[in-house]
Amino acid sequence: MVKEVYKNIYTFQVVLPKSPLKATNIYIIKDRDKNLVLDTGYHTQETLDSMLAGLADLGLEMSDTDLFISHMHADHSGLASNFKSAGCKVYASVADGKIINDAANGSYWQLLYKLLDYFNVTGGETMAHVFHMVKRGQVHMDEREGVLYFTKLDDKYDPSWLKSV
Template sequence: MVVEVYPNIYMQEIPLPKNPLRAINSYIILSEDRNLIIDSGFNTEECRNAFMEGINELGIDLNKTDLLVTHLHSDHSGLAAALNKEGAKIYAGKIDGKMINEMAGQAYWDKFEGYKKLFDLEKDNVSFDNHPGYKYCPKEPIEFISLDEGDSINIGHYSFEVVNIPGHTPGHIGLYEKNHKLFFCGDHILHKITPNIAFWGFEQDILSVYFNSLKKVHEYDIKHLFSAHRSTVADHKERIHELLNHHDARLNEIMEIIKDDKKSVRDTAANMHWELKYDTWEDFPNPQKWFASGEAMSHLEHLYSIGKADRTEENGILYYKLK
C-alpha cells in the first residue's frame, strides 16, 4: 500500500523479510513528465513484488520513471539493475555509485576476508554467505548518472538539491527541497533506531565524517524529514542531538571496555550493549556480528584518531587500548 505524505509524494513500505530493519520506506514523486523513486529494496523476488504493487497501485509507467539510490546498501540499491534494464535512469552519488558496481564483482567481497582476520572474527568462523549486503545487492554493473553536492533534480513543481551526507556510507547523498523545506535523508537520520556507522577503511575517521554530516544537516531549514526506515522524523535538530549523544555514550562505553586491557575489535563488540533480542555474543547471527564489529571498529578508530587510544597489530589482528 502506498500513502501520500505530501502533495504528489508517496511513501511505500517495502518489507525486508528476515531482517531486523523489517522494511524500507521507498518514496515516489509523481509528475506529468517523469517520476522519481527514492530507494528500492533488496534484490529479491519478495521486494520486487512489493515494489511493483506500489507501481501498479499508482498506475506508474516505468518508462517515465527514474530511481535515485541514496547509498550503496542493498536494501536501497538492490533493484537498481533490474530497473535499469527496464529503461529507468539510475541516479547515485559518485562515490557510492562506483562502489555499488564494485559490489557486483567478487573482488569487492574478497577484501572482507582480510577484515575477518583483522577484526579477530575468525574465532567466530563467520562468513559472508548469508550477509544481506552480499546476497541482495545488484549482481551486474549499472549505468549510473553520478550526482554530487549542489546538483539539481526537478520533478514537477519540486526542485531538489543534492546534498552530500557521508558517514553511514562513504558517499551517502540526500535530497533537499528548499521551497517546501523537505529533506529525503536515506539512512542518515532515523527515528528511534540509530544508523549503523561501520568501518570503510583507514583513509578517514568515518565517525568524525558522520558527525560533520549531522551538524551540516542540523543547520538546514527542514519542515518534513523523510527517512528510509521506521517513521518520519518530526524534529530533525532534536533527533540529531540524540544521535550525537548516543555516539558519545558509545565512545564512553568503549573506553571503559579497553581501559585496563587491550581488546580486539571482535572482543570490544562482544562486550558492548546492543538493542537486540540475543542474550550472548555467541547467539548473534553472522551478519549481526559483522555489523556490530564494524560499528565497534569505527568507534575504536575514532578514539585512535583523536589520540585517546593506542592501536597495535599482532599476528594480523588489531588491538586497541585506552591511553
Template sequence: MVLEIYPDIYLLEIPLPNNPLRSLNSYVIKSKELNLIIDTGFNIEECKDAFMKGLKDLNINIENTSLLITHLHSDHSGLAASLNQKGVKVYAGEIDGNMINEMTKEEYWKRFDDYKILFDLERDNISIDDHPGYKYCPKKPIDFIPLEEGQILTIGNYKLEVVDIPGHTPGHIGLYEREHRLFFGGDHVLNRITPNISFWGFNGDILSIYFESLKKVYDYSIDFLFSSHRSIVTAHRKRIEQLLKHHAERLNEIRGIIKDKKMSIRDVASKMHWDLRCDSWEYFPSPQKWFASGEAMSHLEHLAYIGEAERTEKNGILYYKLIG
C-alpha cells in the first residue's frame, strides 16, 4: 500500500510476516533532484517485493535515491545492503551503522549464547536461530555515510535535521523538519504499542537514556510524528506522557515481583504482563522470549543503577532482588 501523507511524502506499508508488529511504515520523500527513503523492512522476499513495488508505483529511480536507516533493527535495515550494492547511498547514525555491519559477522551473534545463560533462557531451550535480528538482518556490510546531530539533509522543500534519540537502540536517530513541524521518529514513539527497550550492555542505564530522549522530543513543535509502526502520531506530547507512565508502571510491577526473593531475568519476564495471546510463558514464541527478557533486563538494570535493586550472579546466571 502506498499513501501520500503530506505533500511529496509517501508511506509504504511493508508487511512483516509472522511478526506481532505486522508491518513497517517505510517513508519516501520525493523531489526532482533527489529522493529519500526512510527504512526498508526485513531481508526477505516478501518485504523486498512490497518495497520494490512501492518504489515502482511512485516512479522512483534508485539512481537518484538515498536511504536513511533510523536504527539497526532488521525490520528497518534488512534491505540496506542490497540497495547499497545497487548504488544507493545509505545514511545512518555512526553507532547503529557500525552495529549493522557487526551484525553481518557470526562473532556478533555468538555473544547471544552468553546472554542466553545470563538471562536464564537455557531453561526454555531457545536458540539465536529464532531471533528475527539474526534471521533477517543484512548479510553483507554497508558502506554507509555517518550522520551527526544537527546535520541537515535537504530533499526538495524539506530541510531535515538529524536528531540523536538513543534508547530503543544505542544509536537511534530521527529527522526533524522545523518549518513544517514534522518528525520522522523510527521506533522512538509509537501509537498504541510501546517500543521495546532492551538491554545493550553494562556500559550505561539504557532506560534512563530513553527517558531523556523522550523528553528531548517532547519539547519539539510537532504536528505529525511519522512513526515506523501502526499509525501516525498527531499528539506527540500526550503519547510521550503515556509512554513515561507505562515505564513507571512497569518498574513498579517489577519492584513487586522481586520484592521478596532473588529472581532470574527469565523468571521476572515470565511474571510480567505482556499483550500477547498466550496462556503462559511456556507458550510464548521463542523470539518474544528474547524480547521480553531483554526488556525485563533493561528495567532491572535501571533499578540496580538507581540503587533500588541488588544484582548477584551464580553459575553465570544473573539474579535481582529489591533492596530494603
C-alpha cells in the first residue's frame, strides 16, 4: 500500500523473504521530469515483484526513476542491478559505489576468496569467521592509504598478497 508522507514523497514496503524483518520501506520522490527511489530491498523475485507493484501504484515503471542507495546492506541495495539494467542512474556514496562496482566486475569476490584462503577458512565457515578472529585478537585490521588490510598477528606486515587483486 502506497502512502504519501509529504508532498511528492511516497513510501511503500517491499517484501524481504526469509528475513526476520519481513519487509523494508521504500521511498519515492516524484517529479515531473525524473523520480528517485531510495533503497531497494533484497535481490529476489519476490522483492522485485513488490517493488514493481509499488511503482505501478504510483503510475511509474522502473525506467522512470533513478536510484539512491543509502548504504550497502543487501536489504537496501539488492535490486541495484535491476535499476541499472532498466537504464536508471544509480547513486551511492564513494565507498559503497566502489563495493558495488567491484562486486559487479568480480574483484570484490576475488578479494573475498583470497581473504578466506589466507585465513584458512573452509567448508561451512564464512567471512564472519574472519571477523570473529579479529574480535578474539587472532588477526589485526589496519587501514593504510584507505585500504583495509588483514594480517595474522604472527605475520610481519606484508599485504603483498592483497595488492595483486
